[in-house]
Amino acid sequence: MINILITGATGFVGRNVLNSISKKNVNLVIVLREENKNLINQLNCPFSLVYSKDIFAESIEWWRIQLKEVDIVIHLAWFTKHGLYINSSMNLDCLIGSINLAKGAIAAGVKRFVGVGTCFEYDLSHHILAVDTPLKPSCIYADTKAALFFSLSDLLPINNVSFAWCRLFYLFGEGEDPKRLFSYIRTKLKNGEIVDLSEGNQIRDFLDVRKAGKMICDVALGQKTGPINICSGEPKTIKQFAEEIADEYGRRDLLSFGARKNNQVDPPCVIGVK
Secondary structure, eight states: EEEEEEESTHHHHHHHHHHHTTSSSSEEEEEEEEGGGGOOOOOOOOOEEEEESSSOOOHHHHHHHTTOOOOOOEOOOOOOTTTTTOTHHHHHHHHHHHHHHHHHHHHHOOSSSEEEGGGGBGGGEEEETTTTBBBBBOHHHHHHHHHHHHHHHTTTTTOOEEEEEEEEEOOOOTTSSSTTTHHHHHHHHTOOEEEOOOOOOOOEEEHHHHHHHHHHHHHHHOOOEEEESSSSSOOOOOOHHHHHHHHHHTTTGGGTTTSSSSOSSOSBBBOOOO
């Protein structure tokens, strides 16, 4: 049986990865804060819980001990508080802590390491983003994700650890922050309230987080290495996305496009290539 250690399993993406991976013939080690233990429901596979107040403050030796007999690491944890994470100095703590985790994995003899990045690592002026599109991060969050990608791309393979990097695009779904677009629209529609939106002409690569969880699971249990886009590959305007949600309630009349000004720094088009 494969032994897998997973961080960030109680987060928006992590819960969906955990749901997919727990259906496989694996044994899980889940690292989390003790106050989050009740967020882990009974899984379909053997699992154990390891508690840490702050995984990004743990030492290399601490990780080496936790990773004893672990075959695969799925590292999903990061500071992602909505409205704060983009240019927070916490990203630097996440970067340093993640490198310590990787060093611990090397010391413990882990065979495969899967990390999670973001489409914002890319030069977004290219609009259509393949894994060989040049990188040009423009915020601390994307800077540190790209820095971790480059560091681990060199560090892990020379130490005989297979490395894959999953770049996430525009994920949506149950459990997301209520201030994010999908949740904001649904909450307003449920309450029969007007939904103030921009003109909605921006093109995005939206992907249901449940599908993203399965894709990351498949990457972890597969053989692919290097950067991998976790995306739909399908262009859709924000207006189309909002209308699809509104159709679930039969209330397109509540969508008020143009009520908000467009963000001038918002890229007009972001689409991933699988």
